[in-house]
Amino acid sequence: MVLSSFHVGQRIMMRRHLLFVLFLVLGAGSFQQSLRAVSFTTLAEAQEYAAQFPEYVNPDNNDWLRPDFASFHRENRPGALRRFASWFGVAYPVWDARKFKTLLKSLVTSRERDELQGEFAEQYKPGKGDKLVIWGDLFGGFHSLVRDLAFLHEQGIINKQFKIVKPNYIFIFNGNVIDGSPYVLETLTLVLRILSENHSRVFYIRGHHEEKERWHNFELEQELKVRARHISREAIPLDNLLVRFFDTLPIALYVTHDTPEEIQALLIANNEAVIEKFGGTEATHFLSGDETRGFFTLSDKKKSKKKKIKVKAYITSEDRSVNYHKTEGLSILSAAGGTSTWLVFSSPTERSQKLYQFQYDAFARVAVNNGIDTWTISLFNQRVGGFDGFQESAMYNLVSGWPTKKKDQLKEKELYIGSTMDLSKGASPIGKRVKEGLELAFDKEHTLNTVPGFVPELATRDDEYTPIKTRTVVEQMIKDGITMFIGSQGSPSLESYLDLIRDGKVLVLFPFTGAPIFRKPDLKYLIHYRGSYIREGEELVQYAIKDLKAKKIAIFYQDDAFGKGALEGARKVLKTAGITKFLEVPHERNVVNYKKEAAKIRDFNPDTILFSTNALAIRGLIRQMGVQYFAGKNLLGLSVYEDAFERFLKDKGLTFTLIRMVPDPQTSDLPIAKEYRAWAGKLNISYDKVSFEQFINANILFEILRSIEGPVTKEKIIERAEQMKNYPFKGLFLDFNPETRELSRNLWLDTGKGEWIVKGTQKEAVKPPGKKLEAKKEPTPEGPFKVATLTDFTKGTKTLGRAVQAGIE
16 A cells, blocks of 8 residues: 555654653653652752742732732643753752642641540640740741741751751741742641651641631632642542641640649630630639640530639730731730730731731740749841841740840859748748749849849748748758748748758748747848837737727737747737736647637637737637627737738728738839839739738848849858848838847838828938948839720720720830
């Protein structure tokens, strides 16, 4: 058969077409290799991808609230043109949908196996020295996240495979990782890779945009329909897997610090609605101080916990459709109920630059110290465009919000000061206020750093107001290297280690006791701020005789060093006044039945009762005898009662005349009182006489430490304290008495009828002679001035309300 030239040409063309098709098929493997399909298994792979594609892409529309990048995604899909280019050695990195699906499915399987599903919160209990690296809304900021990770790699925190190699680092992505950019899938893939490599050390919190009602209408849905349609038949490719994955993300994270009386927490959540749901005490029954990591839901019915939860700070994101605070990555909102609320933002995408003028690679870092009140939060950022390198731009106290010094400026040497108090038994209401006042002052010092060369640290221990346990606790603290104590509570407790004080093994400053046995000139290693119980008994009985016209006085006292002090003072005044008809009624410590004591008082029928005992005993006697018995009688009490007990008396309709060792913390114009109110208000601590006294005590210690040059020793502290003669200190006047080793000569009588009556021998101060010890002015924080406003944040006019808030701030 002879073929025409036309048929020959047609066959040749057909063969060429077949060869071309075969070439395409055979070239597919080399195409995939040359395009290097990626799922970001290494930092270098992510960096190369970021370098290949432009950070800023023009959208198809002009709506930066909901930009459309469909054309960009279609243009960059693997196609014939890119395949042809690959044959000539032109390589393109390509995000791989199949590898993404494999990674996603693996995480879904493992997280569902761990029962991480639904509406739940996680708990993490960090150790001292832990660092929490926290990203706010990323909104698809792939290029920025890659730069963040490169910086963390340079710091030795992660390796090239995104493994966190420093053992004390935790990563937290606080939601809204997706949407808002042309690189949503790349950003999500990178976060999933980090999560996969560090299962127990990365938290990904669910944000608004991780809810399917949200992402189904934004850029993630758009990208999936263009870039993953070839691997899924669903209307939205990979919809089921993504919904299941996002359902395994917690909606909040509690970072907790366990104390003897409560669980303190930093609550991290993406939005205010979650904070309102999980931020209250309803979480009390689910948090545990025993596990490093755990999770719970509000519907859980786990065993209840006795401890209350106290959220000390929040980290969240802002609903920028309602309100926006200009930021460089970290900002603080007005404290809600005194709790600092921090905003972290990490998305310098073109959308964020145009809508919010935000131009920083940014993340926050929380540094965990001894107690949550000493934790700090820092901002790390760099301005995009200039890329001058990341800086630790700011550091603040996490709870108070006060600026503090950066790590390279902090003093390296810690000076530990111990304190023992009852935090769990009958005297715990006082012990907790002692601890609160000390911690408030130490928190102030940690923020302002006024003591040169040292960081004073407070170490508190619960001794249950039991002498045997106090002795054990103190001996252990000595073994731990702590030989200086402050504010220690209770006469019996202090007496248990009086021999250690006599021998100079420990220095005790300003203990919360007025017992006479501790006020002797030979007790060199014991210094007091407050006056003795003898003085308290004297002043109360003098007032009763002179002003209240008392005729028959009963003294109900605890039969130990604590209770006998005021008894001794009362006896002196009664003897001087020639009054012989009075009744002494002792009781043992920590008893609950006062039937015998009540009978004695009824038989005597006094018009005045002096209580030289603790609040628990007074409550017990009132229960035994009935409130009505005490109505109309003159009731006198010492300086050791907390505000809660005084409210109890008021609720019962009983009026006490009480001794105060400090001026009124709520109304005093003294600088130390104003300072106390400022810091207490910042931390949402109610004003209280006991905590105010401890705040004063700790600040006196810091005043002494500021005057010491070289190493701090017990002997140097004693020397400086003994030099305080008519010494002006923030409105107070300190006058060391070598016979009683007390610094304060004044006390106040609170009759319950208005302004307190000052009692004391010192009426005006004399400046200290020479330069033995000069009062130094410490840095004063700006403000805080408290201004209140009422507006709507949650109902129909919340948009206007938030605008009002923004304008005021």
